[in-house]
Amino acid sequence: MAGHSKFKNIMHRKGAQDRVRAKLFSKLGREISVAVKIGGSEIDKNIRLRSAVSAAKSSNMPKENISRAISKGLGNDPDSNYEEVRYEGYGPAGTAIIVEGLTNNKNRTASEIRTTFSKNGGSLGENGSVSYNFRKFGNITFSKSNINEDEVINFSIENGLEDFDIDDQNFSIFCEVSDFHKIINKFVDKFKEPDSTQLVWRSENSVFLELDSAQKNIKLINDLEENDDVQNVFSNFEVDESVIKKLIT
DSSP: OHHHHHHHHHHHHHHHHHHHHHHHHHHHHHHHHHHHHHOOOOTTOOOHHHHHHHHHHHHHHOHHHHHHHHHHTTTTTEEEEEEEEEEEEOOGOOEEEEEEEEEHHHHHHHHHHHOOOOHHOEEEEEETTTGGGGEEEEEEEEETTTTTTHHHHHHHHHHTOOEEEEOOOOOOOOOEGGGHHHHHHHHHHHHHOSSSSEEEESSSEEEEEHHHHHHHHHHHHHHHHHHHTEEEEEEEOOHHHHHHHHHHH
16 A cells, blocks of 8 residues: 555656646747747747747757647637736835736736735736836856856857856856847857747846745745746846755755
8 A cells, every 4th residue: 555655646746747847838839829920930030939949948848849839820829819918016025026928818817917916915016117127138048067158258258248147057148139139149159059048127126135025025926927827027136145045945
């Protein structure tokens, strides 16, 4: 019986992992379809599509799923009839949050997002209420295990890109959205295809949080990301190393 129980636990974990994977692939596929519908299926001329396919590949989304999502965007499939939405609000301790989504029912999505903010001690604001403190950038990321860090730093600086982040695993470069396609091609020519490319919102005024407020904001963001209609969530909060250690222990 003990062995049977262990098997059930393993299958339960696998089932949960499969559901998370399916949910992720659904969001990635939706973004690909909408990118095609807006900008066409030529990946070299459609920055958004290139970013969406890059994200899909980074998440090990099968090629046939990517192809299917592109086909949906080219046709009149009802599954690709989504509208872009953006919500702005405040999290615990006054943090600023931007939520990007794709929905086929704006009223439903707005209601769900408002409820998620309220349940987590935040509040949904009007469009423009926090985005004035953010700027949109193109973001290119390389895994440090796949590239020489010094070479990519020097190449970034040579190309006027002095805005980058480095952590234990990744090297992340930021550029103007208007230059995004050109910069991606430069890095591909010099190195290889990046691990990911995406458009991101970055705050010009960060808020540093203590442990309790950080935990509350992380829960809010996690709950927002659980919504099927939410594609991306961005915030202006940061934590120092001592708080990070407490969060991961």
